[in-house]
Amino acid sequence: MQKRVSLKTIADELSVSSATVSLVLNGKNQNGRVSKEMSQKILDKAAELNYIPNSLAKGLKVGKSRTIGLIIADISNLFFGALALHIQNFAEEKGYTVIIGNTNEQLGEMEKLINFLYARQVEGLIITPTEKSQILLKKLFHNKIPFVLVDRTFPELPVNSVLIDNYEISYQATLQLVKRGCKRIGLVTYKQDHYHINERRRGCEDALKHTGLYNPDIMEEVRYDFLKNDIKRAIFSLMSTKERIDGIFFTTNSISINGVKELIKNNINIQKDIQIMCFDENDAFYILPYTVPFIRQPIKEMAQKAVDLLIDQIEMKDEENQKIVICAELVLSENRMF
Amino acid sequence: MQKRVSLKTIADELSVSSATVSLVLNGKNQNGRVSKEMSQKILDKAAELNYIPNSLAKGLKVGKSRTIGLIIADISNLFFGALALHIQNFAEEKGYTVIIGNTNEQLGEMEKLINFLYARQVEGLIITPTEKSQILLKKLFHNKIPFVLVDRTFPELPVNSVLIDNYEISYQATLQLVKRGCKRIGLVTYKQDHYHINERRRGCEDALKHTGLYNPDIMEEVRYDFLKNDIKRAIFSLMSTKERIDGIFFTTNSISINGVKELIKNNINIQKDIQIMCFDENDAFYILPYTVPFIRQPIKEMAQKAVDLLIDQIEMKDEENQKIVICAELVLSENRMF
DNA sequence: TTTTTTTAATTAATCGTTTAACCTGTTTAC
DNA sequence: GTAAACAGGTTAAACGATTAATTAAAAAAA
Numbered sequence: 001m002q003k004r005v006s007l008k009t010i011a012d013e014l015s016v017s018s019a020t021v022s023l024v025l026n027g028k029n030q031n032g033r034v035s036k037e038m039s040q041k042i043l044d045k046a047a048e049l050n051y052i053p054n055s056l057a058k059g060l061k062v063g064k065s066r067t068i069g070l071i072i073a074d075i076s077n078l079f080f081g082a083l084a085l086h087i088q089n090f091a092e093e094k095g096y097t098v099i100i101g102n103t104n105e106q107l108g109e110m111e112k113l114i115n116f117l118y119a120r121q122v123e124g125l126i127i128t129p130t131e132k133s134q135i136l137l138k139k140l141f142h143n144k145i146p147f148v149l150v151d152r153t154f155p156e157l158p159v160n161s162v163l164i165d166n167y168e169i170s171y172q173a174t175l176q177l178v179k180r181g182c183k184r185i186g187l188v189t190y191k192q193d194h195y196h197i198n199e200r201r202r203g204c205e206d207a208l209k210h211t212g213l214y215n216p217d218i219m220e221e222v223r224y225d226f227l228k229n230d231i232k233r234a235i236f237s238l239m240s241t242k243e244r245i246d247g248i249f250f251t252t253n254s255i256s257i258n259g260v261k262e263l264i265k266n267n268i269n270i271q272k273d274i275q276i277m278c279f280d281e282n283d284a285f286y287i288l289p290y291t292v293p294f295i296r297q298p299i300k301e302m303a304q305k306a307v308d309l310l311i312d313q314i315e316m317k318d319e320e321n322q323k324i325v326i327c328a329e330l331v332l333s334e335n336r337m338f
Numbered sequence: 339m340q341k342r343v344s345l346k347t348i349a350d351e352l353s354v355s356s357a358t359v360s361l362v363l364n365g366k367n368q369n370g371r372v373s374k375e376m377s378q379k380i381l382d383k384a385a386e387l388n389y390i391p392n393s394l395a396k397g398l399k400v401g402k403s404r405t406i407g408l409i410i411a412d413i414s415n416l417f418f419g420a421l422a423l424h425i426q427n428f429a430e431e432k433g434y435t436v437i438i439g440n441t442n443e444q445l446g447e448m449e450k451l452i453n454f455l456y457a458r459q460v461e462g463l464i465i466t467p468t469e470k471s472q473i474l475l476k477k478l479f480h481n482k483i484p485f486v487l488v489d490r491t492f493p494e495l496p497v498n499s500v501l502i503d504n505y506e507i508s509y510q511a512t513l514q515l516v517k518r519g520c521k522r523i524g525l526v527t528y529k530q531d532h533y534h535i536n537e538r539r540r541g542c543e544d545a546l547k548h549t550g551l552y553n554p555d556i557m558e559e560v561r562y563d564f565l566k567n568d569i570k571r572a573i574f575s576l577m578s579t580k581e582r583i584d585g586i587f588f589t590t591n592s593i594s595i596n597g598v599k600e601l602i603k604n605n606i607n608i609q610k611d612i613q614i615m616c617f618d619e620n621d622a623f624y625i626l627p628y629t630v631p632f633i634r635q636p637i638k639e640m641a642q643k644a645v646d647l648l649i650d651q652i653e654m655k656d657e658e659n660q661k662i663v664i665c666a667e668l669v670l671s672e673n674r675m676f
Numbered sequence: 677t678t679t680t681t682t683t684a685a686t687t688a689a690t691c692g693t694t695t696a697a698c699c700t701g702t703t704t705a706c
Numbered sequence: 707g708t709a710a711a712c713a714g715g716t717t718a719a720a721c722g723a724t725t726a727a728t729t730a731a732a733a734a735a736a
Contacts, residue, residue, distance in 0.1 A: 004692095006691095006692055006693085007692065007693065007694095008692075016715080016716090017715075017716050017717075018692085018693080018694095019693095019694080019695080019715085019716065019717075019718095020714090020715065020716075022692095022693060022694060022695085023694090023695090023715095026693095026694085028694090028695090029714095033713085033714070033715075034713095034714065034715070035713080035714060035715085038714080038715085052453055052456050052457045053457055053692085053693075054398070054457065054459060054691090054692050054693075055457045055458050055459070056394045056397045056398045056403060056458070056459050056691090056692080056693095057398050057691070057692035057693045057694090057721090058692080058693055058694075059394045059693095059721090060392070060394045060395050060398055060691090060692085060693080060720095060721045060722065060723095061692080061693045061694050061695090061720075061721050062693080062694065062721085063721070065394060075419065075422070075423050076419065076420065076423055078416070078419075081413065081414065081416075081419045082414065084413070085413050085414055085440065088438070088439075088440065089440075097437065097454070097458065098438075099435065099437055100426070100436075100438055101426075102423065102426065102427075115390055116435070118390050119390045119391055119392065119393045120393050120394070120435065121392060121393070121394050257621060257625075260625060261624060261625055264625060264627065282621065282622075283595060283620065283621060283622045284620075284621045284622040284624075284625045286599060286622075287595075287598060287599055287602060287622045287625065287626065288625065289602065342722095344721095344722055344723085345722065345723060345724095346722075346723095354685075354686085355685075355686050355687075356722085356723075356724095357685085357686065357687080357688095357723095357724080357725075358684085358685065358686080360722095360723060360724060360725085361685095361724090361725090364723095364724085366724090366725085367684095371683085371684070371685080372683095372684065372685075373683080373684060373685085376684080376685085391722085391723075392721090392722055392723070393723095394721090394722080394723095395691090395721070395722035395723045395724090396722080396723055396724080397691090397723095398690095398691045398692065398693095398721090398722085398723080399690070399691050399722080399723050399724050399725090400691085400723080400724065401691070677736100678735100678736080679734100679735080679736070680733100680734080680735070680736085681732100681733080681734070681735080682731100682732080682733070682734085683730100683731085683732075683733085684729105684730090684731090684732100685728105685729085685730085685731100686727105686728080686729070686730095687726105687727085687728070687729090688725100688726095688727090688728095689724100689725090689726090689727100690723100690724085690725095691722105691723095691724095692721105693720100693721090694719100694720085694721095695718100695719095695720090696717105696718095696719090696720105697716105697717085697718090697719105698715105698716080698717070698718095699714105699715085699716070699717090700713100700714090700715085700716100701712100701713090701714095701715105702711100702712085702713080702714105703710100703711080703712075703713095704709100704710080704711070704712090705708100705709085705710075705711085706707100706708090706709085706710095
């Protein structure tokens with residue numbers, strides 16, 4: 001890597017000081033600081049040498065890196081992938097770089113990432129927090145580092161967050177199954193401590209209770225680390241109850257796709273034998289010869305709000321914290337291909 | 339954001355110079371530079387204050403940012419998503435941060451990204467180049483910025499690259515269709531100028547020629563920007579030839595998934611009516627009640643090689659450029675669920 | 677006792693930018 | 707004719723970390 005072109009390179013070639021060059025290149029020569037001719041010369045020379053400022057130096061000097069950190073729980077999940085893409089686009093629009101990190105749902109990884117990003121002088125963070133990460137968030141709060149939680153939150157903490165209306169949409173989605181005539185509706189959810197997942201469960205259960213269909217025996221829990229096996233077990237368990245169930249609500253993306261796989265594997269006709277309701281859309285759903293109803297999260301809007309909120313915090317030093325709730329959408333027929 | 343803890347903060351609290359603190363914290367107090375007691379005091383204080391070095395300052399001073407840029411063509415594509423994930427993991431293992439950017443297959447975006455990453459002092463780049471980006475690569479080469487192309491390349495350029503054996507695996511995959519009894523094998527590929535895609539086409543066509551089955555009339559081209567419509571047209575065209583085709587080779591991920599969708603939509607039985615061969619795996623394939631044979635690219639290995647190669651270039655200043663070819667894998671039955 | 681070596685630190689320059697403060701002519705005002 | 711205003715710059719310190727060069731005192735060697 002040969003020596004880069006710096007302000008000084010340009011300054012030397014034109015025999016002016018680097019301050020002058022800086023002034024011109026940053027458009028800060030307002031009230032007749034630098035003459036028109038010199039300005040033009042500098043601009044031309046910069047273009048000629050293809051000058052690109054060193055943002056490390058600039059960041060160091062002005063104390064702003066114009067960088068934000070994005071901490072994602074599982075980048076191999078399409079939902080988070082899309083979220084990351086949009087966050088990056090919106091942030092870039094506003095002049096910020098995004099550094100993405102992946103925790104794999106591991107608390108230790110999340111801590112490492114925070115330190116790592118802190119070292120790189122990020123001005124703020126957008127985080128999908130892992131379980132039990134409250135302590136880490138409190139530390140951020142204490143260090144006055146702006147951050148926004150997205151997709152997930154801890155309701156007991158005074159944080160900024162962007163979430164969907166998990167309870168409400170799950171309630172509505174379950175009602176939809178009822179409307180379709182399901183009488184024995186089961187649920188498959190994660191055995192964990194995430195507020196957003198539990199809200200989905202609560203929404204489903206409340207809908208069942210209010211319609212007199214609630215049965216605790218067909219609410220199944222699966223573990224993240226043993227997803228495939230647990231789903232297999234859960235579906236088997238659900239399908240072998242005395243009175244066969246006729247509806248299932250899946251609370252997440254990964255549970256939905258694996259649940260559908262398992263149903264198909266067991267030759268259960270998702271149209272006739274059972275009605276299902278999935279969380280998040282999936283390419284696979286579009287390929288099946290029948291409609292798979294699902295809950296669509298407005299990912300782009302979530303990304304937009306998260307970026308806006310974070311940048312507000314960074315730039316205005318807005319002390320108030322906001323909890324933004326975005327309405328998800330029930331998609332019932334859009335993926336019908338026939 | 340409150341004032342961060344710097345070397346000077348620690349130095350002042352212990353009434354030593356910041357040089358001493360730096361020496362200790364970097365483990366450079368080899369030959370009796372700093373006393374054991376002072377070292378321990380500094381270490382303790384650093385831990386107490388939760389000191390995290392400012393990598394902007396460090397990068398500026400030592401002229402190394404320990405950052406690499408990753409330029410991806412389309413992050414919403416699962417293949418690239420997985421590639422990005424693994425590249426990030428391997429790079430992190432070696433102590434490098436990755437800044438990811440997305441070009442959306444746009445040359446202009448690629449140029450912007452290169453400048454952007456250059457400004458952030460990346461030490462090297464891993465790139466899936468867009469079409470016609472040779473000029474940009476030449477500029478990188480001229481500026482002696484280490485970079486590695488992955489997935490795609492320009493054979494006429496003396497660059498480092500990590501690719502799969504596109505020609506060979508496509509040849510073999512086509513032969514597989516022949517072995518399964520297909521007599522009229524069509525192809526759907528992109529109408530473009532990417533070497534790797536054209537190699538896939540050439541591999542398929544050569545296999546057909548060598549088995550006497552080549553027919554230029556059933557080689558279909560689709561446009562990236564009008565993928566869905568063009569696929570619809572291509573499949574229609576293929577299926578309405580006088581003698582119906584009985585095999586299709588899809589040259590990419592996105593073509594495969596859309597092609598399969600379209601076949602299903604037209605009620606064509608992928609088992610009985612037609613045999614297909616896809617590029618890259620997809621969740622959707624696992625959900626179908628029959629096997630979809632596909633070509634699996636060893637993404638993790640590609641990521642590993644790309645990172646290793648780039649870091650060699652960065653650290654050893656290896657002048658020689660290498661073209662690494664990794665063997666892809668034909669997956670014929672793994673996704674059978676029944 | 678004087679010289680050399682060792683130990684344990686400090687100094688100061690540097691990376692590339694930014695920016696407040698300063699300088700030096702020339703014009704304008706009174 | 708002197709002061710004030712302005713035009714068109716330059717200087718120098720600073721951001722935080724690194725590191726070669728230096729210093730000062732103590733210990734060891736001569």
